[in-house]
Structures are given as C-alpha cells and as structure tokens.
Amino acid sequence: MQDPRGAVPRTARLLEAAVALLCRLGGLLGAITGLVCFALVCVSVGWRYFLGQPQPWIDHVAAWLVVGLVMFAAGETQRREEHIGVEVLTARLPRAGRRAARILGAASVALTAAILLVEGIATVSFSRMIGIATNVEGVPLWWVHTLIPLGAALLLAAALAQVVVLACGLEPRGPERKAHHGVPGGRAE
Template sequence: MGSKLRAALDRIDFAIAYLATIGIVGVTILGIVMRYVVGAPLTWLEEVQMMLIVWLVMFGGSAAFRLNQHVAIDAVVDTLPHVLQRLAQWVVAVVVLVSLGFLVYAGSKFVSFQFGAARVTDVLGIPYGWIYLALPAGGGMMMISYFLTTVLPMFSGATEPLDGERHV
C-alpha cells in the first residue's frame, strides 16, 4: 500500500508542480513578447503568475518532503548522543506534523472565508478560494509525504529516513 500511495502522490504533486512551472515560464515569456515586441502588455499576467506560484510552492513542497530535499539543519543534533538524537527526531516530527496540520486547518478556514466573501481577482475574476485551495491541499500532501518518508521509518526503529538523508 505504501508504494502505491507514494506513486500516486508522485503523479499528483509532480504533475501540478511541473504544469505550474511550465505555465509560469510560458506566460512570462508571452508577457515579455507582448510588452516589448508587440507593445500590448497583458493585463492579466500578474494574476496568473501569482496563482501558479502558489500552487507550485505548495505541491513542490510536498514533493520535496517525500524526496527529503527540504532544508534541514542538523549540525547541533549530530553532536548529541544517539539517544538524544532519536528524541530530537521525534520532537521534530511532532512539530512538523502539528505545523502542517495547522496549515491544513487554517488554510481550509481561509479558503472557506474567501469563497464566502466572494472575493475575485481584479482582471480575470477568478475566485480567490480556488487560488488558495492550494494551501490545505498542498499541506495535506506534505503531511502524508512527511509521514511516509520520515515518521513511518522511525516506527520501525530506523534512524534514517528511507533514502538515507536526515531530517533533523
């Protein structure tokens, strides 16, 4: 089950992150051409870039958690005895999961507020709720990814995550 779930997560967050990256590059190049070659700047360009960046950050973050590519500062922990290193790993895991849980909760409330307030972008009229839906969705993906790659191996007594990189 874990490998199937991991493969599904890979397909989801990589697809969203790749599409967002391609979209950002594409609309930015189009914006440059329209402004400096054609002389007709795109009024909607900034809105689309902002939306794509939000989705890229949240789903790219999920992929980074699963691939153990996020920032980790472990110089102090490495100097501790093994028992304290394990304790630090558990403390960090709890802090990360609680933080991501709060992101999902607060992000959901924020999205609900945006839809309730009927706020839309100035030019394209896209509801902000759709843009910020990336917060709880990406946060939930990050939680699942972190649990699979960091917390689950800790239950088996492994001192390192599955790919051998440290998170503490």
C-alpha cells in the same frame, strides 16, 4: 500465526509507499506549474516589450502559479528530506538522539502542516462564502486559495509517514542520497 512485530513495519512501508506516490504526483504538478509559469512570463515579456501590449492578467496568474508550485512541491521536498536541517547539531548526537531529532522534526512539520491545512480550509470557505473574485474576470479567489490546503495535506501526509516509519525503527525511503558525512548512499548512523 504472523509475527505482530513484522506486520507493523510492513504497514508503515505501505503507508510510506502510498504517500510517496501522492507526493511524487504533487511534485510533478509543481514542475508542470513552474513550466507554465515560465512560459506565461516569457509571453508576457514578449507582449509588453516587443508588441507594446502589456497583459496584466498574466502577472496575476503567474503569482498564483508560484503559490501552486510551492504548495504542490512541499510534500515531495519533505519526503526527500530536502528541507533545511541543522545537521551541525544533529550530527553530534548519538544514533538514538539523531533518530529522536528526526522524529521531532517531522512531527513539527506535521503540526505546522495541520495548522496550515485547517487555516487553508477556513480561508477557502470564507472567500467562497463572501464571493471574493480575483482581478482576472471569471476566476473566484477561492480557486486560488484551494492550493493552500491541497499542499498542506500533501506536506502533512509526508511528515506523518516519516514519523510512523521512524517510530517503527525504520529508515524512511527517499530517493538515493549522495555520500553524506562520509557514508556512501546515506546519512551517518
């Protein structure tokens, strides 16, 4: 018979690994989106200042790409625990207090991401229903709005995986961390 206490942490680690894969893919899409945005802005500058032919559509597309970059990268940023934290306060807490603060922080991010997901879906549905178009011919606004629930879903998955892992008494697996609080390779525990 298997130890039930061993099954829960293994399941938490499998969930964490699956979410990490999705978040890394989102981070890759965010990086590609950023590079495309940079290339378009360079092309726009060339057309505007060297050829005297501004291309207004590029400004619109670049703005959408910035939204895409942020939304795609949000989950990976959460998974890596690179969002802003208040370590001045949490570093003074005992070990159990730090863990509780991390769980509360991840749960807060999950709640915010859930709200963003629900509202993002409503925004996509509304803009699709009334047929709003962008300033770029042939591009409906709901295509751009779809970036919001996609990014929110990645963020929600990353935060929930962290809550589960932390609640199981485990430490989330993110990338190698530099020395922090005088402890090589991670946070002071």
